[in-house]
Structures are given as C-alpha cells and as structure tokens.
Amino acid sequence: MTIDSTQSQQKTEHKLQKSSLQNTTQQVSSVSQPDQSASMTRAKRFIPVFDHSDKPNGSRMPTYIRQALTEKTHFASTAASVHGNQLVTVCEEAHCPNRNECWNRGTATFMLLGDTCTRACGFCAVKTGRPGTVDTTEPARIAQAVREMGLDFIVLTSVNRDELPDGGAQIFADTYRALRNDKPDIGVEFLTPDFRECQEQAVEIIQAAMDDSPYTGTPEMQLIWGHNIETVPSLYKEVRKGSKYQRSLDMLRLAGELDKVETKSSIILGLGETRDEVYEVMQDLRANNVSRIALGQYLRPTKFHLPVKEYLSLELFAEYEELAKELGFTWVKSGPMVRSSYHAED
Numbered sequence: 001m002t003i004d005s006t007q008s009q010q011k012t013e014h015k016l017q018k019s020s021l022q023n024t025t026q027q028v029s030s031v032s033q034p035d036q037s038a039s040m041t042r043a044k045r046f047i048p049v050f051d052h053s054d055k056p057n058g059s060r061m062p063t064y065i066r067q068a069l070t071e072k073t074h075f076a077s078t079a080a081s082v083h084g085n086q087l088v089t090v091c092e093e094a095h096c097p098n099r100n101e102c103w104n105r106g107t108a109t110f111m112l113l114g115d116t117c118t119r120a121c122g123f124c125a126v127k128t129g130r131p132g133t134v135d136t137t138e139p140a141r142i143a144q145a146v147r148e149m150g151l152d153f154i155v156l157t158s159v160n161r162d163e164l165p166d167g168g169a170q171i172f173a174d175t176y177r178a179l180r181n182d183k184p185d186i187g188v189e190f191l192t193p194d195f196r197e198c199q200e201q202a203v204e205i206i207q208a209a210m211d212d213s214p215y216t217g218t219p220e221m222q223l224i225w226g227h228n229i230e231t232v233p234s235l236y237k238e239v240r241k242g243s244k245y246q247r248s249l250d251m252l253r254l255a256g257e258l259d260k261v262e263t264k265s266s267i268i269l270g271l272g273e274t275r276d277e278v279y280e281v282m283q284d285l286r287a288n289n290v291s292r293i294a295l296g297q298y299l300r301p302t303k304f305h306l307p308v309k310e311y312l313s314l315e316l317f318a319e320y321e322e323l324a325k326e327l328g329f330t331w332v333k334s335g336p337m338v339r340s341s342y343h344a345e346d
Contacts, residue, residue, distance in 0.1 A: 048304045049120045049128050055307040057300060062311050065297060065336045109155040109191070109341040110142055112175065113168045117159035119242040123230070123268060125301035126159060134164070139175040143182045153187035154179065155341040160193045160242075167195035169202035173209035176223075180213035187217065189224040189264070191340055194243060194251045203254050210260070224292065225255040226264035228340055229285065232277035239271055239306065249288050256289040264292035264331070266340035269320075271298050272309040278320065282327055292331035295320050296338035312336070 111126075113134065120128040146154055156175055161168040172190055179186055195202040206225075215222055229252075233245040248265075256263040265285050267278065278295075285293060295317065300308050314336070321334035 048302070050122060051304050052122065052306050053303040057308040058310055059308075060311075061299075061308075062336075064314060065299070065311065109157055110145070112138060112142075112156060112158040112171050113161050114159060118162040119160045119240075121230070121240050121243070122306040123239055123271065123298055123301075125305070131159065131161060131163070134161075134168075134171060136174075138171060139178040142175050143178040146179060146186070147182065151186065153189070155189045155191060157191035157341070158193060160196075162196055162242075165198065166205060167193060167198050167202055169195060169198070169205040173205045176206070176209045177213050180215060184214040185217040187224075188222075189226060189341070191226040191228065192251070192255075194227060194247050196242075196247065199247075199251055199254055203258065207258055210258070220260060221262055222260035223258075224262050224264055225252075225258070226266070226292070226340055227251045227255065228266040229281060230266070230268055231271055232267075232273040232281055234277065235271055235273060249284060252285065252290050253288040262292060262331075263288075263290045264294070264340070265290050266294040266296070268296055268298040269312050270308050270310045271306060275316075279323060282320075282324055282329075286327045286329065291329060293324050293329045293333075294338050294340045295324070295332075295334040297336040 114131050115127065116129045116131040117124070117126045118128070118131065142154075142156070156172065158168050158171070169192075172192060176188060176190075179188060190206075192202070206223075210222055227248060229245070229248050230243075231239045236243060236245050252263050252265060255261060267281060269278065282293065297312055297317075298306075298308055300306070317334045317336065321332050324332045324334065
C-alpha cells in the first residue's frame, strides 16, 4: 500500500469515527409517549452504561466494508412516513450501516415499545435505561406508515422490556392484527426479544393474533419469527449481559413449533469467536428447527462499545454461507454488511 493510500484510509476511518461520536450525549431520561421532538432526539448519540474505549480494534476496517452513499430515491418519503408517524426504527437507534440502502428502497425495520432497552449488550447502540409506559397507539401508527409507504413486507422488532409481565408480546400481537386487518396478504417478520420470564405466554399471545387475523398470503408461511442468537456461548457473559444462550435456543424452538411459522436467527461475527464455535452455533440452531440465518460483520457503533477483534474476509463469509446451506438452512445471507432484517423480504 502506498503512503498516499494509507493516509487516505486513515482519514476515512477518522471521519467515520468522528461522525459516529460528534453527537454523543448523555441521556438520563426517556419519554414513553411520542412527541413532536421525537425525530430530533432519536438522532442524538448517547454514552452507554459500559465503557470499552480503552480497547482498540484488532485491525483497520477493510475497504470492502465501507459503503458509498447510494442515490436517494425513496429515502425522503421513507423518512417522512417514519418520523411523521412518530415511530422508532432499529435503522436509526442501532446505527445500522444499511439505513441508506434500505430507506432508498422504501423499507424500514420498525422498533416497538420505545427506544430504551432494559439490557445493556456490549455491541448494541440502543440506549439502556428505565422505559416509559407502553404506547397502545403504536400499532395503529405502524399500520398507517405501512399504508403510506406501500409496503408488501414489514419487519417488526423491539427493545427488551423485561419489566413487563408479557415482555411486550401483546404489542407484537396488536401490531400484527392491525397490519393483517389492513392488508391480509402482507408479509410479516418479527424479530423478538427472548421474553425472559414469559416465553410460553408470549407464544400463546402471538398465536392468538395469528388465529384471529385475516390472512390471504402464502398458505404454508404466515409469519417469520426471528430471534437473534447474536454470538457464541463463550462470549455471552461479555457480549450479551442479561441473556442466556440456552434461553435463546428455547425461544426459537417454541416459536418454531407454531403452525405456519418459520424461525430465523442471526450471528454477528468478529467479536473473538472461532470458526468451530460458529459452526456449533449453526448446528444448535438447526437442531432447534431454525431454517433461516443471517451472518454479518460486527461494526463498533462508538468507542465505548466492544472492540472489533477481527474483520472477516469475504472468503470466510462465503465459507460460512456454504456451511449453512449444507446444514439445511433454506434462507442464508452471509456478508460483511448483512444484518438480521437485511433484504428480509427476499
């Protein structure tokens, strides 16, 4: 590499880091009901409850990970529908690197139950704190945004709400009903928490919504139920505090036992896992009837989050894709920029 190209790469990385940190602000309170300033406050960064800023990344970010901004076709209309209906998206809250691409295609992943999570995962940019009360008008506003955007497929996720008796399952069910009553053939994917203390209750609540909602889509698949395993068991204590590997497998197994439901999970790579560990996780997922998998590169949201231990090569992502297909996964996405809801409609 020449001196000029090295300097250019360093400048680019500095700009990326500066962009991600320049709006960092300490947020100590949250608002349970949407207000007119919601779209402004969501854009602000925050200082997490942990601090890994003394740990450098293992290497420089490869050039194949950096993304150029795409032509803005539907970006403005997507943003208008999201912010106009005072909704939260994981695209913004989790600092997703694919937001430009997805919003330009007119798609977004809506995040239910506010923007404040009761857990503090070391890789996640969503803020931790005490959430407010549940906003029961959210399902109707989601349905309105879907009408405005003309969507045929939608992904719904949420923060962890461990303080709620049902873990937030009722909001998923109510939003499902609102969507199906509006458009019976719309494709729906959930990306749920693990419903720590109420897994069976959550499954019953969502099953009831499926049973009493009109549906005219693909007969054999009424819902894709995703729950992300995220990483390998040996890294759970550091990466996913408050979560348990077996609990996540149990959640996926219970969801997969429902009729007309396909289950899906995702692994973020580059946190220090080994190839054998990744393969073992894929085997565990298949043993619990998970048929869809996404594998992507972990990218550090801020300097306070866990460092990147390794940037995986494109060849290794291709290898994982082949292994997943050999294990029997029917839907596989594997690549540096892949996230659990990336091209979910494919």
